[in-house]
Amino acid sequence: MGVLLYDLATADDRRLSPYCWRAKLALAHKHIAFDTKPVGFSDIAAIGEGQTTVPVLDDNGHLVRDSFAIALYLEETRPDAPSLFKGEGGQAAARFVETWCLTTLQAAVFPLIALDIYNAIRPDERPYFRESRERRIGMSLEAGYALRDERLEAARATLTPVRHMLRYQAFFGGDAPLFADHVLFGALMWQRSISDLPLLTADDPVYDWMQRVATRYYAVVDKRFL
Amino acid sequence: MGVLLYDLATADDRRLSPYCWRAKLALAHKHIAFDTKPVGFSDIAAIGEGQTTVPVLDDNGHLVRDSFAIALYLEETRPDAPSLFKGEGGQAAARFVETWCLTTLQAAVFPLIALDIYNAIRPDERPYFRESRERRIGMSLEAGYALRDERLEAARATLTPVRHMLRYQAFFGGDAPLFADHVLFGALMWQRSISDLPLLTADDPVYDWMQRVATRYYAVVDKRFL
Numbered sequence: 456m457g458v459l460l461y462d463l464a465t466a467d468d469r470r471l472s473p474y475c476w477r478a479k480l481a482l483a484h485k486h487i488a489f490d491t492k493p494v495g496f497s498d499i500a501a502i503g504e505g506q507t508t509v510p511v512l513d514d515n516g517h518l519v520r521d522s523f524a525i526a527l528y529l530e531e532t533r534p535d536a537p538s539l540f541k542g543e544g545g546q547a548a549a550r551f552v553e554t555w556c557l558t559t560l561q562a563a564v565f566p567l568i569a570l571d572i573y574n575a576i577r578p579d580e581r582p583y584f585r586e587s588r589e590r591r592i593g594m595s596l597e598a599g600y601a602l603r604d605e606r607l608e609a610a611r612a613t614l615t616p617v618r619h620m621l622r623y624q625a626f627f628g629g630d631a632p633l634f635a636d637h638v639l640f641g642a643l644m645w646q647r648s649i650s651d652l653p654l655l656t657a658d659d660p661v662y663d664w665m666q667r668v669a670t671r672y673y674a675v676v677d678k679r680f681l
Numbered sequence: 682m683g684v685l686l687y688d689l690a691t692a693d694d695r696r697l698s699p700y701c702w703r704a705k706l707a708l709a710h711k712h713i714a715f716d717t718k719p720v721g722f723s724d725i726a727a728i729g730e731g732q733t734t735v736p737v738l739d740d741n742g743h744l745v746r747d748s749f750a751i752a753l754y755l756e757e758t759r760p761d762a763p764s765l766f767k768g769e770g771g772q773a774a775a776r777f778v779e780t781w782c783l784t785t786l787q788a789a790v791f792p793l794i795a796l797d798i799y800n801a802i803r804p805d806e807r808p809y810f811r812e813s814r815e816r817r818i819g820m821s822l823e824a825g826y827a828l829r830d831e832r833l834e835a836a837r838a839t840l841t842p843v844r845h846m847l848r849y850q851a852f853f854g855g856d857a858p859l860f861a862d863h864v865l866f867g868a869l870m871w872q873r874s875i876s877d878l879p880l881l882t883a884d885d886p887v888y889d890w891m892q893r894v895a896t897r898y899y900a901v902v903d904k905r906f907l
Contacts, residue, residue, distance in 0.1 A: 542768015547855030548778065549770075554845035555781065619780035629773030 457490065458482065459513040461502055464493030465575035469648045470677060473561065474522040476641030478510040481526045481634055483672040485536040496580045522641075523553060526634045539634040552627060552635040555616075556642050563610040564642075566592045566599035568650040575649055603652060610654060614661050621660045625667060632668050640668045647680040683716065684708065685739040687728055690719030691801035695874045696903060699787065700748040702867030704736040707752045707860055709898040711762040722806045748867075749779060752860045765860040778853060778861040781842075782868050789836040790868075792818045792825035794876040801875055829878060836880060840887050847886045851893060858894050866894045873906040 463472035482489050502511050504518050512519040519528045530539050540546035569588050573596050592599055627635035655662040669676045689698035708715045728737050730744050738745040745754045756765050766772035795814050799822050818825055853861035881888040895902045
């Protein structure tokens with residue numbers, strides 16, 4: 456027994472899921488030792504209990520699905536470890552940060568990197584990925600990739616509110632990262648682990664923020680993609 | 682003595698400032714009885730102590746400027762009244778909601794309603810307003826107004842993350858509004874008090890949210906613009 460996180464992986468074992476990254480940082484934030492088990496899309500059903508997405512947390516035999524639900528579960532079951540939300544208001548606002556990240560940054564970036572993801576996953580999973588994701592983005596993966604130059608500035612612009620926030624404080628969580636920081640960090644690890652799209656430039660305050668977050672969770676981040 | 686809020690007003694006494702709206706909802710949230718004093722742009726200097734923007738809160742002779750600073754001040758000085766942030770995490774995240782609202786919704790809407798503001802303020806303040814705001818938006822007020830149809834959908838799209846959040850919870854603050862809710866409410870009152878731009882449609886979940894917020898602070902909202 457122990458704590459295990461089912462973690463989406465490419466064919467060469469890059470861990471790309473933004474949602475799994477959130478969960479790994481949340482576990483590290485709670486000072487929980489854990490192992491990860493790499494899975495491809497087609498391995499998820501075998502986790503059992505009707506799982507269809509990752510992350511899935513196996514906490515000594517108890518399975519919890521969905522990254523936000525995992526954060527809530529950790530907050531409830533590990534109340535003495537550092538808080539992921541620092542209060543009821545922080546927990547509620549983390550949901551907005553999550554929906555913001557999903558519907559702005561991730562929505563803007565996904566069409567531009569979907570072909571990179573396709574090329575990185577196991578060959579047997581590619582037909583499923585292509586079919587489901589082309590339906591989602593409304594174009595071929597190749598057409599999305601071709602928009603990289605045209606849409607790069609718009610993708611970068613989705614981070615404008617973060618850049619303004621960073622004039623006031625070092626993290627979404629104030630002077631230390633909270634789950635809201637894990638959410639954006641996960642989205643950036645997703646992009647950087649799979650694609651050379653130059654979303655963050657070296658002079659972007661969000662790049663500095665990402666390095667600060669990585670320093671706090673250095674044991675669990677993938678240093679190749681910082 | 683007592684509690685007084687200097688509140689930006691048009692020539693016909695519509696209170697338009699999004700920042701003043703935030704402060705009024707925060708005062709109501711803290712169950713503080715207050716009066717407002719309508720001011721035009723050119724009256725702000727006369728408030729004293731080098732004030733250049735509103736809102737300015739006069740709390741029994743102590744002046745506090747800036748809506749976020751006013752919220753922090755109220756939280757600190759009225760700890761026994763309902764919290765505006767519900768904890769340290771909520772306070773930190775409120776800053777993100779503020780920078781998000783400023784750099785997305787307000788930035789998208791302002792060029793489209795700047796001419797409406799110009800026409801509503803006192804004639805003697807119009808040259809200052811036109812000069813400073815045309816510099817800000819990079820075009821004439823009339824050119825901004827002409828973009829209303831073209832840019833309406835983009836302005837509506839800035840609220841996408843809020844619509845997603847409202848699938849999970851009734852307010853930014855969870856099951857009750859907090860200062861983060863006051864921030865967006867203020868931006869919508871600003872738009873609706875001054876312009877007939879159809880930003881919110883009746884079937885928009887954000888419209889329902891706005892009505893819920895208004896119900897909580899009914900004594901201080903302007904019912905004409907709900």
